[in-house]
Amino acid sequence: MNAVFGLQYTLAAKFPLHSGGLLRPARGRRHPSIYRTETQGITGKRVPGKKAKELSDEVSNSNYAGFNVGGSWHPPAITRGEGVHFYDADGNEYLDFSSQPACVNLGHNNRAVIKAIQGQAEKLDYIGASFATDARATYSEKLRTVLPSNLEKYYFGTSGTEANEAAFRMVRSYFAKEGKTKVMSRYNSYHGWAGATGTLTGNARRFALEAGGGMPGVVHVPDPYCYRCPLGLKYPECGVACADYVDYAIKSEGGVGGLILEPVTGASGVVVPPKEYLPKIRKITQENDVFLITDEVMSGWGRTGEWFATQHWAVEPDILTTAKAMTGGHFPLSLTATNKRLAEYYDKNWLPVAGTFSAHPLGMAAGAAAIDEYKRLGLVKKSALMGKHVGKRLAEMKEHHRSIGDVRGLGLFWALELVKNRATKKPFDTPDDYLTGGDTMVHRVAQKMMADGIFIYTGVVSHLIISPPLIITKEQLDTGLDALDEALKVADAETERA
Ligand SMILES: Cc1ncc(COP(=O)(O)O)c(C=O)c1O
Numbered sequence: 001m002n003a004v005f006g007l008q009y010t011l012a013a014k015f016p017l018h019s020g021g022l023l024r025p026a027r028g029r030r031h032p033s034i035y036r037t038e039t040q041g042i043t044g045k046r047v048p049g050k051k052a053k054e055l056s057d058e059v060s061n062s063n064y065a066g067f068n069v070g071g072s073w074h075p076p077a078i079t080r081g082e083g084v085h086f087y088d089a090d091g092n093e094y095l096d097f098s099s100q101p102a103c104v105n106l107g108h109n110n111r112a113v114i115k116a117i118q119g120q121a122e123k124l125d126y127i128g129a130s131f132a133t134d135a136r137a138t139y140s141e142k143l144r145t146v147l148p149s150n151l152e153k154y155y156f157g158t159s160g161t162e163a164n165e166a167a168f169r170m171v172r173s174y175f176a177k178e179g180k181t182k183v184m185s186r187y188n189s190y191h192g193w194a195g196a197t198g199t200l201t202g203n204a205r206r207f208a209l210e211a212g213g214g215m216p217g218v219v220h221v222p223d224p225y226c227y228r229c230p231l232g233l234k235y236p237e238c239g240v241a242c243a244d245y246v247d248y249a250i251k252s253e254g255g256v257g258g259l260i261l262e263p264v265t266g267a268s269g270v271v272v273p274p275k276e277y278l279p280k281i282r283k284i285t286q287e288n289d290v291f292l293i294t295d296e297v298m299s300g301w302g303r304t305g306e307w308f309a310t311q312h313w314a315v316e317p318d319i320l321t322t323a324k325a326m327t328g329g330h331f332p333l334s335l336t337a338t339n340k341r342l343a344e345y346y347d348k349n350w351l352p353v354a355g356t357f358s359a360h361p362l363g364m365a366a367g368a369a370a371i372d373e374y375k376r377l378g379l380v381k382k383s384a385l386m387g388k389h390v391g392k393r394l395a396e397m398k399e400h401h402r403s404i405g406d407v408r409g410l411g412l413f414w415a416l417e418l419v420k421n422r423a424t425k426k427p428f429d430t431p432d433d434y435l436t437g438g439d440t441m442v443h444r445v446a447q448k449m450m451a452d453g454i455f456i457y458t459g460v461v462s463h464l465i466i467s468p469p470l471i472i473t474k475e476q477l478d479t480g481l482d483a484l485d486e487a488l489k490v491a492d493a494e495t496e497r498a
Contacts, residue, residue, distance in 0.1 A: 048076070048077070048088075048089070048090060049089070049090045051077075051089055051090075052076075052077045052088060052089035052090050055077035055089055056074055056075055056076065056077045059075060059077070060073050060074055060075060067205065068437060069436065069437030071437075072437045076088050076450075077089040081096075081104075081108025081109050082107075082108055082109055083107040083108060083109070083469070083471065084096055084107055084108075084468060084469045084471065084472050084476055085108065086108055086455075092453065093453060094450070094453050094454065094455045095453060095454045095455065095468075095476060095479060095480055095483075096108065096455050096468065096469060097449075097454050097455055097456045097457075097466060097467075097468050097480040097484075098455060098456055098457035098465055098466065098467045098468065099325070099329070099467050099468060099469050100329060100455075100457070101267070101298075101324070101457055102266065102298045102303060102324055102325065102413070102457070102465070102467040103323075103324035103325050103328070103329035104325070104328060104329040104469055105301050105302060105303065105325035105328055105329075105374075105379070105469055105470045106325075106328030106329075106330075106370060106373050106374070106377075106379070106469065106470070106471060107328070107469040107471045107472075108329075108469075110328050110330065110369075110370075110373055112369050112372065112373050112376075113327060113328055113330045113366050113369045113370055113373065114330065115369070116365040116366055116368065116369035117330060117331060117362050117365055117366050117369075119365065120135055120361050120362050120364070120365035120366075121362060123361075124361050125361070125362070126360065126361060126362075127361060128356070129156075129354065129355065129356075129357075129358035129359045133359075133361050133364065135361050135364035135365045135368065136156075136359050136361070136364045138364070138368050139364040139365075139367045139368040139371075140154060142367075142368050142371045142372075143335070143337070143367075143371070145371070146307045146308075146371060146374075147307070147308070147320065147337055148308065148310065148311065148316045148317065148320065149316075150316045150339050150340070151316075151317075151319075151320055151337040151338060151339060152337075152338075152339065152340055152343055153337070153338050153340075153342070153343035153346070154335055154336070154337050154338075155170075155335070155336040155337075155338075155351075155353055155358070156333065156334065156335055156358050156359040156360075156363065156364075157323075157333075157334040157335075157336065157355055157357075157358055158332045158333065158334060158355065158357050158358075158360070158363075159192070159323055159332060159334050160191075160192055160295070160297035160298075160321065160322070160323035160324060160334055161191075161192030161193055161194050161197050162192075162194075162323075162334055162355065163297065163321035163322065163323055163334035163335060163336045164191045164192050164196070164197045164200065164260065164293075164295060164297075164321050164336075165192065165194050165195070165196050165197055165353075166321075166336040166353040167258075167260065167293045167319045167321050167336050168183055168196040168197070168200070168258070168260075169196075169352045169353050170319065170336070170338065170342060170346070170351070170352075170353065171183060171257045171258035171291050171293070171319070172217075172257060172258075173349070173351075173352050174257070174291075174342060174345055175257035175258075178257075179255050180255050180256060180257035180289075180290075181217050181255060181257060182217045182218070182219055182253055182255045182256045182257060182258075183196070183200065183217065183218055183219075183256070183257060183258040183259070183260060184218075184219045184220070184221055184246070184249065184250070184253075184256055184258070184259040184260070184290075185200040185201070185202055185218065185219075185220055185221075185259070185260045185261065186202055186220065186221055186222065186223045186261055186262075186265075187202035187203070187220050187221075187222060187223055187230070188202055188203055188223040188225050188265055188268045188269065188271060189201060189202040189203060189223070189260075189261065189262055189265060189268055189295075190202075190203055190205060190262075190266065190267045190268055190460070191260060191262075191295055193205075193209055195215050196215045196218070198210065198214065198215070199214035199215035199218040200215075200218055200260055202220050202223075202268075203267070203268045203460045203461075204431035204434055204435060204460050204461055205435075205460060207431065207435060208435055217255075219249065219253055219256070221242075221245060221246050221249050221259075222242045222245055223242065223265070223271060224240070224242050224243070224271065224273035224274060224277045225265075225269075225271050226274065227405065227406040227408070227417060227425075228425065229242075230242065231245070235274050236274070240274055240276045240277050240280055242277070243276070243277050243280040243281050243284065244280075246259065246281060246284055246285075247284045247287075247288070250284070250285075250288045250290055251288070256288070256290050257290060257291060258290060258291040258292075258293055258319075259281070259285055259290055259291070259292055259293065260293040260294075260295055261281070261292075261293075261294065261295065262294075262295045262296075262297075262298065262299060263278060263294050263295075263296065263299055263308075263309035263310045263312075263313075263315070264298075264299040264304050264309045264410055264413060266297070266298030266299060266413075266459075266465075267298065267459045267460055267465070268459060268460055268463075269408070269415050269417055269459050269460075269462075269463040270408050270409055270410075270413055270414060270415035270459075270463070270465060271408060272408055272409065272410050275313065277313075278310065278313040278315045279313055279314075279315060281315075282315045282316075282317075285318075291318040291319060291342075292315075292317045292318050292319070293317060293318065293319040293320075293321065294308075294309075294310050294315075294317040294319070294320050294321070295321050296308050296309060296310070296320055296321065296322040297321060297322055297323045297324055297334075298324060298413075298467075299413065300320075300322040300324070300325065300326075301322070301324070301325035301326065301370075301374065302325075302374055302379045302380040302382075302383045302411070302412075302470050303325065303383065303411055303412060303413045303467060303470075304383070304387075304410040304411035304412075304413050305380065305381075305383045305384030305385075305387055305410060305411030305412070306380065306384075306411070307374075307380055308320065308322070309410070312410070316339075317339075318338065318339045318341070318342065319336060319337065319338050319339070319342065320335075320336075320337045321334070321335065321336050321337075322334065322335050322337075323335070325370075326367050326370060327363060327366035327367050327370050328366075328370045328373070330366050330370070331360075331362055331363045331366040331367075332357075332363065333360070333363035333366065333367055336353075374470075377470075377471060379470040379471065380470075382470055382471075383411040383412040383470045384411050386412055386470075386472065386474065386477060387409065387410065387411040387412050387413070387414070389474060389477060390409065390412065390414050390466060390477060390481070391407070391409055391414065393478075393481045394407045394409070394414060394416065394466075394481075395407055397416075397481075397484070397485055397488065401485075401488045401489075401491070401492055402422060402492050402495045403418050403419065403420075403428075403441075403488055403491035403492045403494075403495050404416050404417070404418065404419075404422075404488070405417045405418060405419030405422055405425055409466070412466075412467060412468060412470055412472075413465075413466075413467050414465070414466040414467070415459060415463045415464065415465050415466070416463065416464045416466075416484075416488075417462055417463050418441055418442060418445070418462050418463070418464070418491050419462070419495075420441075420494065420495055420496055421495065421496040422495070426496070427461065427462045428440065428441035428442075428462060428491070428494070429441055429442075429461055429462060430461070431460075431461055433461070434460060434461045440458070440461065440462070441462065441490075441491050441494065442458040442459070442461075442462055442463060442464055443458055444490050444491070445464060445484075445487045445488060445490050445491055446458050446464065446487075448486075448487040448490050449483050449484065449487045452483045452486070452487070453483075454479070454480050454483040454484070456480075456484070464484070466480070466484070468480065
């Protein structure tokens with residue numbers, strides 16, 4: 001084990017996490033042409049018409065662009081959505097191949113969810129979270145039918161960030177008297193952009209989120225990222241040493257009360273852990289009396305072929321957080337669900353979490369209708385089934401695209417990791433390229449796809465994320481995959497020859 005842990009120092013030297021990030025001058029920034037969205041840097045189908053350009057200009061001139069450099073943001077103006085498609089102000093149709101950022105799992109404009117929101121708005125538009133409503137009671141009952149069965153008490157918020165901030169507060173407050181106020185997370189992760197969650201986030205976004213100071217008491221640990229093992233090992237001979245490292249880190253740190261992780265990592269590249277990893281992490285956290293928080297903001301709601309990704313490994317977390325596809329993206333809603341131990345504690349102690357829009361009646365109605373729709377359409381099973389087709393086709397693509405370094409996924413949740421050199425795994429771009437608004441290779445591939453009428457989400461830093469609405473047909477999947485196959489030529493052309 002010593003050799004394994006010794007590697008952390010070598011790695012820290014090789015991949016300096018605080019390598020300057022935003023403080024460095026932008027290096028050779030290339031600006032893309034006409035359209036560019038906030039996080040994906042994509043171009044529209046063609047040069048926009050007058051009205052579309054006016055809408056785009058008004059928005060980009062007067063609105064901030066999240067996780068982007070404002071001046072390079074020229075968003076396509078979208079006016080309508082229907083099923084797996086959305087439409088721009090010029091009437092161009094786009095296939096949504098990523099459910100936006102993995103939230104429109106039911107497709108755009110699901111009629112049942114819209115009707116539920118309308119019905120609730122007519123009855124009771126808003127009431128504060130200190131009141132009970134029929135919508136809230138109904139939704140709580142329905143949640144019990146899909147969540148891991150040990151999770152019995154719910155806090156509703158409005159975003160994934162808020163769900164994770166709530167989990168962090170609950171853990172810290174629970175263990176405050178014992179001084180177990182540290183919370184661990186992994187490097188290759190995203191948990192949100194606020195105080196605690198911005199620091200818990202481990203990927204390149206953290207350099208910007210932490211600028212000016214992060215949250216004390218956050219400790220990062222390595223990931224089960226086998227393609228680029230942070231410990232320099234190979235599965236299965238490694239014995240899943242990255243999980244053992246967590247045990248070592250908890251004991252060496254002292255004062256650790258929680259560990260948060262994405263069971264299947266999302267925006268940082270759809271990393272599916274080896275089968276032993278999560279059960280092992282569950283055992284370690286239990287033995288050390290550390291709360292395990294599984295962040296299912298992206299991986300929940302059928303995305304991976306189970307209601308929640310932890311269910312693939314029969315792991316029950318102490319806290320599960322989720323958001324995004326809870327309402328199929330129709331209303332901002334999030335959940336922090338806890339086990340009995342936390343529930344009983346907060347029956348007797350003051351909960352340091354609240355929000356004006358917590359348990360908003362429209363969100364409760366939308367969430368309940370969404371669960372009904374997931375069940376009626378059999379979308380969880382469908383995701384598992386259709387995912388096999390995606391995996392097969394992506395594996396075939398790897399055979400003839402030199403730029404594909406790795407293909408990973410589960411259910412309808414897949415990533416391609418692009419590399420400049422497959423032998424050395426050299427990436428096309430660096431975190432600095434991403435943080436300075438550079439026109440990264442994945443953006444360029446996404447631009448080509450958008451020009452062909454397919455929207456694809458780009459991860460941090462070198463991934464393309466395939467996470468279409470779970471209602472997608474095999475033919476529609478093939479349309480998107482064919483466009484991806486074609487667009488990857490952009491990357492292939494810039495790979496290094498062996
Ligand atoms: C795993 C994960 N956690 C948390 C968040 C933050 O959610 P939100 O953007 O709703 O605040 C995201 C968003 O992409 C996410 O993917």
